[in-house]
Amino acid sequence: MKLSSAGTIGLCLCLAAALTGCGGAATSNSGNADVVDGGTFTLGMSSDPGNLDPQMGAGSSLFTVTQFAYDPLVSVDGKTGEIRSALATEWNVADTTVSLTLAEGITCADGAELTATDVADNLNFVADPANKSPFLGTFLPPGASAKGDDAKRTVTITLAQPAPFVLNGLGNLPIVCPSGMADRSTLAKATAGTGPYELTEAAPGDHYTYTIRDGYTWGPDGASTDIKGLPDTVVIKVVEQETTAANLLISGGLNAAQIVGPDAQRLEKSGLFAAETPAIVGEQWYNHAQGRVTSDPKVRLALTQALDLAELQKVLTSGRGTGATTLATNEPIACPGDSVSDSLPAHDVEAAKALLDEAGWRAGGDGTRTKDGKPLALTFLYQNDNASGGDAAAELAVQQWKEIGVQATARSQNETTLTGTIFGAGDWDVAWVSLNVSSPDQLVPFLSGPAAPDGTNFSAISDPEYDAAVQAAMATNGVEGCEDWLAAESGLIAKGDIVPFANNIVPTFGKGAKFETPGQLIPTSIRMLAR
Template sequence: MKLTNLVAYGLGLCLIVTAGAGCGGPASSGPGEKQYADGATFTLGMSSDPGSLDPQMGAGSMLFTATQFAYDALLSVDGENGEIRSALAESWTVEGTRVELTLNEGITCADGHQLTATDVADSLNFVADPENQSPFLGTFLPAGARAGGDDGTRTVTITLQQPAPFVLNGLASLPIVCPSGMRDRSVLKTGTAGTGPYELTEAAPGDRYTYTIRDGYTWGPGGATTAAEGMPDTVVIRVVQNPTTTANLLLSGELNAAQVVGPEAERLDKAGLFAARTPALLGEQWYNHADGRVTSDPRVRMALTQALDLDQLRKVMTSGHGTPPTTLAANEPVACPGDSLSGALPEHDPGAAAALLDEAGWTMGGDGVRTKNGRPLELVFLYQNNMGSGGDAAAELAVQQWQAIGVRATARSQNETALTGTIFGAGDWDVAWVSLNVNSPDQLVPFLSGPAAPDGTNFAAIANPRYEAKVADAMKLPGAEGCATWLEAESLLVEEAALVPFANDLTRTFGSGAEFRTPGVLMPTSIRMLAG
């Protein structure tokens, strides 16, 4: 399974999962204050290629962003107050283990097929089948769920194994695939089969993807339609990996939108470009707990954590703008606000770190590198390449601080597709900076427990019985009533250095000649092209 948000900064992991979408209006000050242009082309820059475009088989932020143009979810979430809003479904109820949703009338797929309740149930059941290994099983759709459809009443019924406190939030992030894509999923690798406001009409992997607007679309988030003034007729997604090039293309108007971080973002801010800002967990350090990796030893994980000055890392990574994170599920609207992290993070203490490594049998050598049974203490350290120069500098600082306690780390930046392929596939890594952004704590559970990758979503192979017991308790409580327990579960992981969140920041998606909203990811129905 792939993730990316795992949505960090859109960065990756949507594991970079950024969950939820708000209603679809422009991000302008008010009606009449902006002049919009119809029939225009909107060009969006992405830092890496999304890879296979199957919307239910990858959770990377690049794919998640591209998915929004061609696919819809059953529900949406208001980005300001967290209220559940309409999308494919016009009404819904939740009673215990039964969820019922009534579809809007007249929904059509891009190929003209009229979407039925049975079609939706089939799409949900694909995700629900563990053999299909969708990353959304257990994340956006509870494990064990089964769906059925009544085409006469346009009703989709989902039966759960047990009550799920934030099931509607999850459904708001789960794209529905139309029957043509369900019959032959191979067409979804470079094509689309959805009900969304746009249809993919050209795919040049590694370079660009072109989408064309659909007339008659009326079932968008909160009732958004493609008849709105200023919506672009064409959307082009361009792959631009270099952040300096991206910034230059925004300033020249060749790009209408792109997410930019670090010094280049400061340059765009100073130039007065529009920016949609989204709070996100940016700095999040994961350890590979799998047998055979040096980080499988909890003493090594704790030592690596204590060796780092997390405050300093945060300042370097975010150019001084970041703040300490408070929850693992940090994407707004946050379902469980609070502070599970600041009191749980291990303190910076290189002396204690060195002592732990001594205790674990890693002896300092004359060359300044520790060894154990003839094996040097070396780390494969991965981080995402779209974090700008601040990410590079922070990675270099981490390597230096580990070196001070006798650890040799090799830092490598990778684009989102390569990084998620490594952590979910080959597994050749020890430490990774991957930002996993979601808005409800239950969406984190399959990434923090359960089957390890490649058999499951738990890419770090975390096994923490204390966390799992707290999760079991929290799942019994409806919605926000379980938040205190969810936050306690997060604290248990962090205090044991199972993972190390260290930086929040406002991710900025800059606009040139266009405005939009980014409640997690850029919302297609919120795009407005500016005249002049």
């Protein structure tokens, strides 16, 4: 989930990937090209977003398309981290009270006015645990409630306790218009938002077409659709194979696509424009649920120690990445530092074997470990958005687990299928899912609380020490609590409960257009270029 597709939860899980408020640098040999009005911008995406309800999925593909039709209350400057306007033009946080004043004249695509009460209804929907929105605890603190004053255009949010990065979270929470709130089933294949574009055609599995809205003036930091160079039409095309997407970029069949594998090198040499975003692309999760072999902490630690993580990182990123340093990596990072390097269990095959012995898994004559007559077998899932590097790294992990007597079956899945498995059926033991967020509090519901399908904690992690560290961090204002946040992360990593092992600079290449990618492509930043 990239909560994102940069290997970003996806989910924004890259889940996939992606949950984000970061900024992306750009490189190009077409920086002086003239921009032209109108035209069609075609974006390639590796996975179909599935259900389009913007508040009920955390995958990066859904988060990508959501930006075109929906707006958040505030935006986050990708370079400085400062809070900027969006639907709200004024905001204030005082202890447990958040006050926001909406811009004047905000309208939905169907012509309805967006009121403060409508916004409050959105927040209260997400805040209700019964609705099971993955954004509860991620972008909106648990226990929050909201009330709107339509005459004053103000929304007041009352928090259950202080939340150090509450505005950052609101900068990622899309607001749905009244028609969609009244019948959420309509949001599965249509849009009901205030965003710069409206969905006008949906062909699931193939493409989604969006048409520009006139009179839109409340975009990030006052962006509008009355800007030279914006496309009249946006087509988001599902192209699962990265090499196919790269070929389409070169031929002009796509204007933009995220390419992270070996094909990125030939696109760089061709001189295409590229917007770059740092992301965590290698993050290993275990299924802690009762009945899974990975519910045993000794098994989890053994599986971690069996892996040469430095080698995996090089293979996964085709030699272009680095080791992970924090769990929240989207720039601007709220809590910079290094919670990972000194916490990751060291590569030690013999120690891994000893732990499995202690856990009762005995090696047979052929080296395969069994317990009570059953082999130590794993279902290992990984997302298909890291091209050939992802396949090679998964194969390497399977080989290294085999050396300690573990049978692992690796399965590559697109983001929609993978997120459906880990949040739904739960038939998995190990998964490579990259959650890309900018502040550590946005990860809390994925690392604690109710397990899926009742909550967002898809790994069913239960760690009282992490919970206590989070409580200490939450009680401290903003970055003053970063030391506690990083310590909380380190504790989980040292136990092998979560294994972050690879970061990379993820490029979104462009041809015939330029744009900005602060975590996700920003629709109002697109500029069509003269051919």
